[in-house]
Amino acid sequence: MATSKFCSRLRNVTRLSITNSGSIFPAVAPSTIRHAGIGRTHFTYAPESPPTNSGDTQEMNMFKAINNGLALSMEADESAVFFGEDVAFGGVFRCSMGLQERFGKDRVFNTPLCEQGIVGFGIGIANMGSTAIAEIQFADYIFPAFDQLVNEAAKMRYRSGGDYDCGKLTVRAPCGAVGHGGLYHSQSPEAYFAHTPGLKVVVPRGPIKAKGLLMSCVAEPDPCIIFEPKILYRAAVEEVPIGRYVTEIGKAEIVRKGTDVTLVGWGTQVHVLIEVANLVEEKLGVSCEVIDLVTILPWDVDAVSQSVKKTGRLIIAHEAPLTCGFGSEIAATIQESCFLSLEAPIQRVTGWDTPFPHIFEPFYLPDKWRCFDAVKNIVNY
């Protein structure tokens, strides 16, 4: 929905450039310019090391890694089609650049501006045994397709006794904070879909994961949703395997080993947590284990439980609001599986229970100082 659709290409907008030559503006010293949200990123990107035994790698940012994953998936499967709003010219985040030229207009195409149409259409393609990769331009606009995803895609196998399915459907949608997206270009709606048996939901934290998860989701025999943190499309750069590469769905990754506190996050928040882990080690002498959950549904209970049994403390952080955020599910499950190991109540550091505000983004996000404070509190409990 649509369209929707304001930050079509978020480039040059996080950079502050003052050029007064030939400007209609009077000369203004940069210090007088007040733009709380602009030019500020709330995290430091921590690149993932290139995977071993995955062949040659190439430096790619996240949109290029996704583009590469899409191309390989379509090359390997002649039935695969990729579609969505504005994807033909390369997509508003440039993920489909060159794909229409390469695979033709029958396989890579624009759809009318209608999210429920996009997902329903994708389900139909998957019903026929073909591979459908659909793009919803912003996760904030996925809601018109909620019915198709929740009542149709998720329940098709169940309601037909396994006769029909739409496992060949993959939906991609950019999510998360971007510095200036406001209410409708910043949301992280993973918890809504995590409440839906039948769907698989994943969130990459960078280019390697984005490609691996995309290729896994396309191959997965269940309908999958990939929420891609849009702030990482350009900013995140890694050495990405150039050949076929998959990331196991349902498997969390320990990205930093530690002994005192377990920090769980996904997407952009993983980078916040890595920074926090370094910070608390330096300032408080606390050792944190950082886990990238990678898959929201079905999530890796064992990985988190094992870590919490070791550390005795768990902090979950996500950008989405607190109430019924996916952190609630993790907290409830871990208190049950690790009750006797817990040294302190499980904490959640999240976006507040409000819509995502434009100019107040620095006060809304579960940034490193809020996470830092949570670590401080949990070790002092």
Place this chain on the structure above:
Amino acid sequence: MVTQQCLQFVHYSSSSTCVVVLASSWSHEIHTPLHCFSLYLQLYHSFTQLRLSNWNCLHLVMRVTWAKKIFNQFSAQCLIHKGNFTTSATFGPSNPKFPIISNNFTDELKFTNATSYGSIPIYRILGSATEDEAMANIELEEAKYIKMYKDMVTITVMDKILYESQRQGRISFYMTNSGEETVQIGTAAALSLNDVVYAQYREAGVLLWRGFKLKQFMNQCYGNCEDIGKGKQMPVHYGSKELNFVTISSPLTTQLPQAVGAAYALKLAHSDRCVAVYFGEGAASEGDAHAAFNFAATLDCPVIFICRNNGYAISTPAREQYKGDGIAAKGPAYGINTIRVDGNDIFAVHNATRAAKEWTLANGKPVLIEAMSYRIGHHSTSDDSSAYRSVSEIAEWEKLQPIARFRQCLEKYGLWSEEQEKEFVSSIKKQILSDFAAAEKNVKPNWKEVFTDVYYNMPDHIKKQSEAMAKHVDQYKEHYPVELYKQQ
């Protein structure tokens, strides 16, 4: 014999009434299928000679019914009729009436599509025979037309400044209106202030016309402490209850069914007000558009749907957005009074909206206006349209210069001059820059506004979160840009 009798009927049928010739009574004259076909050809040939062969007016259908034994017993029915036939008495028991549609039957197997009708014409005044008549009204309503012109110019100047300000990183985002000023102002000027507007996001001119101050635009784009929306939304998401302009939401088309509901409420309250709702041709593809059209028609709502068909939904050209005869053609299908108008002709847009408003209020029913336009600028500051359209295409549309044409009309009637132009542009630029500087200097609202307006009364859980954040910011104040926000 049959041919002659049939033709007589044709001659008698000069009116639009259906003529049915039953050839069954002459079936003894038709002995073989070949004979039957030859009769068909004869009749068709005769009609052609009589210049009655227009397929839309006159159809000749030969129906041949074969009996149980082929060639032994058959009867032929020659049906000659204009358009459709409604009677069923001749053919057996009468049909109960199908709901809503008229019971027009045809025995012609034919699919209907966009080419079955002529395209809905584009209403245009400039360059037409009625141009002079329309121009005469300019003098009668001088003040209005001058304000219309000034507002159109203001929007272009404001766009230039705010677009550049985004490029410099002063505001986070902007969307220009270029190419669509005529649609915005032409429609806005036909509405009353107490009519309610639901806009999409490219209708700054509508709001300007209604009295939104330049500084209010700037305050919203900066999200400063004087922004009505308290800095919560991205730039260009204006709103003003005072001006009956419902606050803009980014998700597309959601405003359409809401506008219909608002119109219903106004009608129920006997308020003599209507609702105008704006949307693009891309937005018309969303499910909400269908819901809105259908609700408006079935529930008789005084709402004017104003489609700004600017040719593009971000990069997607209209030809990939819909088929058939555009957005306007959807109107009659839903039972909505519809007009397609030249969005570059201020007089046509204005006249059409004025008529739409009168009609919607008089009849308590919806109207659809499809204003054909072109998005001269990029979709937004996040877009670079050179990636999907040519410079020459844009240049082609820029030639139209609707604002300049409007100015020429005003000058022709002595209502505007070169001097006035210079003076106005310079003063409006000065004012915008000064309001812009003031908005830029102003602080953001107090950061605790994060937690307000979620509910009417703040529930305890949000209150606790607000308190927790206040404590945190106090403790870690060096890490938060509190100096940019208004203190308590």
